[in-house]
Amino acid sequence: MNCNADDRLYTPKLARIIQASQLTESERLFRLRFPDGEGLGHKPGQFLELSVLGVGEAPITIASPPDEDGCFEVCVRKVGNVTSALHRLSEGDLVGIRGPLGRGFPLEELKDHDLLFVAGGIGIIPLRPVIKSVLARKSEFGRVILFYGMKHPDEWLFRDEFAQWEARGADVRVTVDRPVAGWDGHVGVVTTLLAEFQMCGEMIASLIVGPPVMYKFVLLGLSAKGLRDHKTFLSLERHMKCGLGKCGHCQINGVLVCRQGPTFSYAELKDLREALLG
Ligand SMILES: Cc1cc2nc3c(=O)[nH]c(=O)nc-3n(C[C@H](O)[C@H](O)[C@H](O)COP(=O)(O)OP(=O)(O)OC[C@H]3O[C@@H](n4cnc5c(N)ncnc54)[C@H](O)[C@@H]3O)c2cc1C
Numbered sequence: 001m002n003c004n005a006d007d008r009l010y011t012p013k014l015a016r017i018i019q020a021s022q023l024t025e026s027e028r029l030f031r032l033r034f035p036d037g038e039g040l041g042h043k044p045g046q047f048l049e050l051s052v053l054g055v056g057e058a059p060i061t062i063a064s065p066p067d068e069d070g071c072f073e074v075c076v077r078k079v080g081n082v083t084s085a086l087h088r089l090s091e092g093d094l095v096g097i098r099g100p101l102g103r104g105f106p107l108e109e110l111k112d113h114d115l116l117f118v119a120g121g122i123g124i125i126p127l128r129p130v131i132k133s134v135l136a137r138k139s140e141f142g143r144v145i146l147f148y149g150m151k152h153p154d155e156w157l158f159r160d161e162f163a164q165w166e167a168r169g170a171d172v173r174v175t176v177d178r179p180v181a182g183w184d185g186h187v188g189v190v191t192t193l194l195a196e197f198q199m200c201g202e203m204i205a206s207l208i209v210g211p212p213v214m215y216k217f218v219l220l221g222l223s224a225k226g227l228r229d230h231k232t233f234l235s236l237e238r239h240m241k242c243g244l245g246k247c248g249h250c251q252i253n254g255v256l257v258c259r260q261g262p263t264f265s266y267a268e269l270k271d272l273r274e275a276l277l278g
């Protein structure tokens with residue numbers, strides 16, 4: 001039986017883990033499906049509240065693009081109670097899902113634009129569904145450029161997909177913060193890649209997701225290159241409970257990140273000083 005959209009926001013609907021794979025030491029990718037075959041109906045950049053039965057609930061980004069045969073994915077770092085309990089589950093087990101929640105990236109408004117993606121660490125998770133959606137409709141967009149920075153190559157998420165994205169026309173650059181034995185790629189924080197970045201004109205948009213410290217320097221670098229605030233998009237992570245704009249946990253000076261975000265344009269955040277401080 002299909003439930004209506006409102007039910008799915010308030011009441012967890014059970015989904016089955018159909019595949020679980022360890023991506024790095026602390027991140028695991030789960031492929032999920034509702035037993036009745038109903039799709040999630042999300043937009044790239046939205047999140048869900050995922051509950052492990054008997055343990056609790058956590059906000060988690062939807063890591064896959066829409067329309068994958070009724071399946072959807074989450075990539076979860078093991079940090080505490082809920083995420084550790086989820087890591088102990090395996091194929092066939094059930095989890096609760098509320099959502100999709102929040103506002104996704106405005107992909108349709110970005111048609112015909114060159115797109116610059118800047119991801120730091122697990123910031124690649126919310127950008128992956130956007131990148132995959134854009135590359136599936138590449139003729140509707142301009143250039144696709146991805147800068148990805150991580151502390152250590154062992155933390156590289158979706159590593160095998162990067163070659164596929166390049167094969168589909170994306171210009172991909174990867175960097176690690178400091179020299180590491182065995183790494184012969186670019187070294188330096190992700191902002192060092194911006195120095196090589198040449199783009200000009202109105203039809204450029206950037207999508208940035210990473211730790212708060214990264215935002216400050218990437219935003220400075222992009223505005224020095226003339227990128228417009230209303231065409232620069234970010235995703236914020238805040239402590240959340242309801243995910244529905246009811247409890248106030250995620251509030252920053254009256255802005256409810258769970259409902260009005262988690263994606264925002266920089267123009268929307270510029271005067272909200274606390275937003276980018278973490
Ligand atoms: C919109 C949104 C999307 C997210 N997407 C992802 C994702 O795709 N993958 C992923 O691995 N994580 C994601 N997170 C972070 C994830 O929600 C937290 O790691 C999770 O809630 C921790 O729950 P826990 O019970 O395992 O940890 P707890 O036992 O509650 O705490 C462990 C540690 O994590 C910190 N923590 C707890 N809740 C949060 C929170 N909501 N945000 C940040 N830190 C928290 C605590 O301060 C503590 O230090 C997202 C958070 C938000 C708000």
Ligand code: FES
Pocket residue numbers: 239240241242243244245246247248249250251256257258259
């Ligand atoms: S998490 Fe409850 S209002 Fe945002």
